[in-house]
Amino acid sequence: MTTEPASAALPRKRPVRRAWNRFKQFFATPHQWMGALFLLVFGYLILVPVSQIVFSTLRIQEGDTRRAGGEIGEWTLYYWQRTLVGDLAQRIFYEPLVNTLIVSAGYTLLAMTIGVVLAWLLVKTNLPFKRFIGIAALIPYIVPSWTIALAWLTMFGNDRIGVGAPGVLQATLGITPPDWLAYGAVPIIVVLAINYFAFTFLLTASALATIDGRLEESAAMHGASGRLILRRITLPLILPALGSAFILTFAQGIGTFGAPAFLGIPARFYVLSTQLYQSAGLGRFADAFALTLVLIVMAALAIYMNSLLLGRRKQFTTMTGKGSTHRSIDLGRWRWPVGAAVLAFVGVAAFVPIGLLVWQSLQMNLGNFTVQNLTFAYWVGRVDGVDGILVDSRVQRAAWNSLRIGLAVATLTALIGVMTGYVVSKARGTWLARVVEQMSFLPYVIPGIAFGAIYLTMFARPVGPLPALYGTIWIIILAAVVNRLPFASRTGISAMMQVGRSLEEAGEVHGANLFTRLRRILLPLTRRGFLAGFILSFVSTVKDLSLVVLLVTPQTMVLTVLTFGYVELGRRQFADAIGVVIVVIVLGCTWLAQWLTKTNPLSGFGGSQT
Amino acid sequence: MSRVVLEGVTKRFGDEVAVDRLSLEIEDGDFFSLLGPSGCGKTTTMRLIAGLERPDEGRIWIGDQLVCDAADGTFVPAPNRRLGMVFQNYALWPHMTVEDNIRFGLHVRKVPESEQRQRLTDVIKQLQIEGLEKRYPNELSGGQQQRIALARELVTQAGVLMMDEPLSNLDAKLRIDMRLELKRLHADTGRTIIYVTHDQLEALTLSRRMAVMSKGLVQQVGSPDEVFMRPANVFVASFMGQSTINTFPATLDAGAVRGEGFEMPIVAAASGDGRREGAGSRQVVVAARPEELTLHRTASVGALHCEVVSELPMGYTSLVQVRPLDIGEERFVTLEHPRSDAVFEPGTEVWVGIEAARVHVFDAATNQRVVVANAG
Numbered sequence: 001m002t003t004e005p006a007s008a009a010l011p012r013k014r015p016v017r018r019a020w021n022r023f024k025q026f027f028a029t030p031h032q033w034m035g036a037l038f039l040l041v042f043g044y045l046i047l048v049p050v051s052q053i054v055f056s057t058l059r060i061q062e063g064d065t066r067r068a069g070g071e072i073g074e075w076t077l078y079y080w081q082r083t084l085v086g087d088l089a090q091r092i093f094y095e096p097l098v099n100t101l102i103v104s105a106g107y108t109l110l111a112m113t114i115g116v117v118l119a120w121l122l123v124k125t126n127l128p129f130k131r132f133i134g135i136a137a138l139i140p141y142i143v144p145s146w147t148i149a150l151a152w153l154t155m156f157g158n159d160r161i162g163v164g165a166p167g168v169l170q171a172t173l174g175i176t177p178p179d180w181l182a183y184g185a186v187p188i189i190v191v192l193a194i195n196y197f198a199f200t201f202l203l204t205a206s207a208l209a210t211i212d213g214r215l216e217e218s219a220a221m222h223g224a225s226g227r228l229i230l231r232r233i234t235l236p237l238i239l240p241a242l243g244s245a246f247i248l249t250f251a252q253g254i255g256t257f258g259a260p261a262f263l264g265i266p267a268r269f270y271v272l273s274t275q276l277y278q279s280a281g282l283g284r285f286a287d288a289f290a291l292t293l294v295l296i297v298m299a300a301l302a303i304y305m306n307s308l309l310l311g312r313r314k315q316f317t318t319m320t321g322k323g324s325t326h327r328s329i330d331l332g333r334w335r336w337p338v339g340a341a342v343l344a345f346v347g348v349a350a351f352v353p354i355g356l357l358v359w360q361s362l363q364m365n366l367g368n369f370t371v372q373n374l375t376f377a378y379w380v381g382r383v384d385g386v387d388g389i390l391v392d393s394r395v396q397r398a399a400w401n402s403l404r405i406g407l408a409v410a411t412l413t414a415l416i417g418v419m420t421g422y423v424v425s426k427a428r429g430t431w432l433a434r435v436v437e438q439m440s441f442l443p444y445v446i447p448g449i450a451f452g453a454i455y456l457t458m459f460a461r462p463v464g465p466l467p468a469l470y471g472t473i474w475i476i477i478l479a480a481v482v483n484r485l486p487f488a489s490r491t492g493i494s495a496m497m498q499v500g501r502s503l504e505e506a507g508e509v510h511g512a513n514l515f516t517r518l519r520r521i522l523l524p525l526t527r528r529g530f531l532a533g534f535i536l537s538f539v540s541t542v543k544d545l546s547l548v549v550l551l552v553t554p555q556t557m558v559l560t561v562l563t564f565g566y567v568e569l570g571r572r573q574f575a576d577a578i579g580v581v582i583v584v585i586v587l588g589c590t591w592l593a594q595w596l597t598k599t600n601p602l603s604g605f606g607g608s609q610t
Numbered sequence: 611m612s613r614v615v616l617e618g619v620t621k622r623f624g625d626e627v628a629v630d631r632l633s634l635e636i637e638d639g640d641f642f643s644l645l646g647p648s649g650c651g652k653t654t655t656m657r658l659i660a661g662l663e664r665p666d667e668g669r670i671w672i673g674d675q676l677v678c679d680a681a682d683g684t685f686v687p688a689p690n691r692r693l694g695m696v697f698q699n700y701a702l703w704p705h706m707t708v709e710d711n712i713r714f715g716l717h718v719r720k721v722p723e724s725e726q727r728q729r730l731t732d733v734i735k736q737l738q739i740e741g742l743e744k745r746y747p748n749e750l751s752g753g754q755q756q757r758i759a760l761a762r763e764l765v766t767q768a769g770v771l772m773m774d775e776p777l778s779n780l781d782a783k784l785r786i787d788m789r790l791e792l793k794r795l796h797a798d799t800g801r802t803i804i805y806v807t808h809d810q811l812e813a814l815t816l817s818r819r820m821a822v823m824s825k826g827l828v829q830q831v832g833s834p835d836e837v838f839m840r841p842a843n844v845f846v847a848s849f850m851g852q853s854t855i856n857t858f859p860a861t862l863d864a865g866a867v868r869g870e871g872f873e874m875p876i877v878a879a880a881s882g883d884g885r886r887e888g889a890g891s892r893q894v895v896v897a898a899r900p901e902e903l904t905l906h907r908t909a910s911v912g913a914l915h916c917e918v919v920s921e922l923p924m925g926y927t928s929l930v931q932v933r934p935l936d937i938g939e940e941r942f943v944t945l946e947h948p949r950s951d952a953v954f955e956p957g958t959e960v961w962v963g964i965e966a967a968r969v970h971v972f973d974a975a976t977n978q979r980v981v982v983a984n985a986g
Contacts, residue, residue: 021683025664028687429623502701505662508688509695510715510766520714524705 030514031426049454053289079286096275108250110193115200123208126328128339139350141198144543146258147579148191151353154360158182165367183267191259200245207241243309251302255447257546273449292450299445361576378573389577402558409480410538413488421492440489448546455479471553495529535593612769612802613638619668628654630826643805643813646823652806661688694763694771702747709743715766733765753784772804843977851899863891870937873912876982893974903945904963913961918954
């Protein structure tokens with residue numbers, strides 16, 4: 001022995017060496033430097049942009065020097081005054097705000113009602129066709145909401161507003177749907193409810209499935225009737241889950257853009273997200289940012305309420321017991337009628353929108369629903385000097401952009417997911433794990449369109465080490481990666497947490513360095529989860545409209561924004577055809593992810609906004 | 611040389627002190643057990659030696675290498691410590707076959723292929739796990755998994771082998787077989803083994819030396835016999851026994867230990883450190899395991915007068931619960947007695963013999979052992 005411990009002197013103070021050793025240690029401990037890197041990068045990509053937009057609503061912007069009465073960059077309350085109390089406040093803020101609240105409350109309540117009834121029927125009763133209903137109910141949630149909005153117009157559109165083409169009802173039955181049914185609050189509420197009910201359905205179903213069946217049985221032993229058990233036992237037990245579902249559904253749709261754009265803008269019905277788009281389109285970024293901040297605050301409040309609720313939920317620990325013995329409630333003579341009704345509803349919600357899009361994409365003349373009018377011209381032919389979508393080079397370029405952006409985002413988010421998962425699982429219980437986890441959740445409260453607006457201005461010119469990204473696909477990739485971060489890190493954390501800590505430590509003891517441990521132990525064990533995460537990231541990037549609508553340029557055009565453009569031009573058949581292509585990609589990839597994990601990849605806190 | 615030395619090692623998790631100024635010397639070739647109830651810091655101690663945790667204070671040597679010094683931040687990470695470790699849940703990699711699991715460490719350390727094969731064959735023979743090479747861990751029984759986990763550590767030929775409750779997931783019979791096997795392996799390989807367990811019987815049967823821990827502190831270090839026969843304090847005395855220990859408050863003076871209702875003559879007393887006691891009486895605690903007390907049907911000098919409350923037959927012996935008569939408070943004493951004697955009906959009058967040669971005396975204030983010599 002070089003040093004005899006028994007006779008070793010008390011440790012002397014060696015501050016320099018100690019600091020150097022600490023420094024070396026920090027970088028020899030992978031989860032620490034990874035955590036630090038993570039905080040640095042995402043601090044820069046999340047906190048800096050948000051604080052920048054706060055500042056830009058408080059400083060005079062270019063072009064506003066005369067109106068705001070000051071020099072560029074001077075502090076001002078001009079924009080907030082304009083938004084909150086000015087002459088235009090009613091039109092650019094209060095009206096969209098009230099509309100947003102009406103629409104959000106409306107679709108959330110409707111989606112909750114459908115989702116809860118469906119969950120109860122599927123989990124607790126002997127409803128027929130359960131398997132099919134369970135799968136079909138997820139389809140409207142997987143397809144982008146704007147495709148449902150387009151299908152709505154195909155069904156209920158009238159020739160007075162918008163593109164002026166009649167929908168199915170008007171064309172075949174001669175009934176002219178009133179304007180309130182074709183455009184505005186009602187259709188947006190219904191479309192978003194159809195889009196989101198599967199989310200509340202999944203949350204409620206898993207809550208119902210984890211109730212210990214004995215709790216209900218002992219109530220029955222005390223002589224309680226089925227109805228009483230439902231009211232006094234089952235509902236109170238899942239109430240916190242319902243509250244959580246309500247808030248999360250509300251938060252998810254608050255900044256959604258596609259459906260309100262298609263169903264609202266033609267009738268001058270604006271919500272915050274479409275108003276934000278309008279302001280940004282006019283170059284009034286400070287106004288847009290004020291709305292962005294309002295959206296962020298609303299979403300953050302909702303998430304905060306949810307965390308309060310989930311905190312309280314701990315007192316309901318009984319419900320996390322094993323989902324044991326389930327006694328199916330016999331629907332009796334109602335079994336088949338109810339089954340048929342549910343089947344019809346779910347079938348309509350899942351398949352009719354897609355069918356309508358296909359049908360309309362095959363119409364030579366818009367709004368003519370006869371067989372003689374069918375054509376493949378919009379798919380493979382040429383109409384008015386525009387090629388069909390399968391042979392159009394612009395569509396092909398957009399498809400290529402969608403594809404490579406989707407792949408890049410999926411790859412990066414998968415890597416970041418691995419990294420966050422590793423850091424959080426390795427450092428669990430420490431402040432580092434908590435900060436990384438919370439930071440990765442932050443983008444959840446920033447609606448897609450708000451993200452677009454923020455990144456548009458932040459990366460229009462060179463910032464720090466990054467060159468000007470606007471006009472390249474990198475700005476879209478960057479925004480999408482940060483936007484997907486909550487989902488990616490959640491996938492990563494749960495996958496890594498499932499791998500017992502000792503499996504990695506056994507590798508460590510055997511002399512394997514970080515790279516070897518990742519390659520030989522951690523990645524092989526979490527492969528399926530990450531592959532599913534990769535595919536879902538790809539899917540949500542390909543179907544996304546809210547995030548990219550402000551960020552694309554003609555060179556970086558993607559499929560969804562191209563669709564949006566066709567709708568604005570009134571070329572519905574082209575839009576519908578591209579919509580069908582996106583739906584096919586999205587459904588196919590989701591099925592693949594589900595097959596890979598053998599679980600439901602949509603469970604958790606939901607997909608993304610579209 | 612595979613000696614392991616810890617010096618003043620402290621590990622905190624937040625405000626909680628998991629290991630408190632721990633110093634240990636584990637000799638080369640030792641079979642050393644860390645024994646204690648759950649949460650006593652024994653697993654943390656092992657993880658500190660392995661390099662999976664970093665101490666807040668203190669130093670650790672493995673062989674002649676200083677692997678850890680909290681004072682200047684020296685820290686050799688786990689991959690470079692070249693130790694073996696069997697985890698409580700075995701930590702077999704579920705995506706690798708048995709062979710890949712065993713060869714992982716050799717592969718990582720770039721042992722030549724031919725030697726890998728040779729060592730694999732040897733260890734498979736040594737642990738009698740032939741024919742399992744191509745299976746996956748989930749296709750093995752618990753006992754087989756245990757052997758694979760052991761094989762995976764033996765094959766690397768690390769000088770120090772650590773085991774964290776390795777037998778706790780096995781059923782009772784298999785556990786006894788594996789104990790014999792471990793003892794044989796230790797004799798065959800001559801490795802230093804550090805063994806973490808909460809099962810005193812495992813520690814007693816396997817170890818050459820052991821440390822009893824509680825609340826992050828080492829309570830006693832010694833051979834199994836020393837620890838069992840001469841527990842250093844009340845905690846060790848009560849932890850090292852099959853059932854709850856009986857304690858009696860008493861007074862020690864020159865001639866005897868006197869408690870309420872009993873008396874135990876002695877000739878001399880010294881503190882645990884061998885220091886001779888001066889004159890004057892002091893407060894002590896007499897601790898006796900059920901098998902260290904004797905039961906009599908007739909009165910004898912100094913014995914505790916009791917009546918039988920209940921009897922729990924346990925095969926050859928039975929556990930008899932009695933209640934002392936003639937004392938102020940209501941309390942119970944448990945003792946073990948051969949079954950060959952007649953049955954004790956509740957209410958039977960009996961006398962409990964407490965003899966200095968069999969029981970343990972601890973200072974009431976310091977909790978430390980007082981060495982007493984029996985007069986009888």
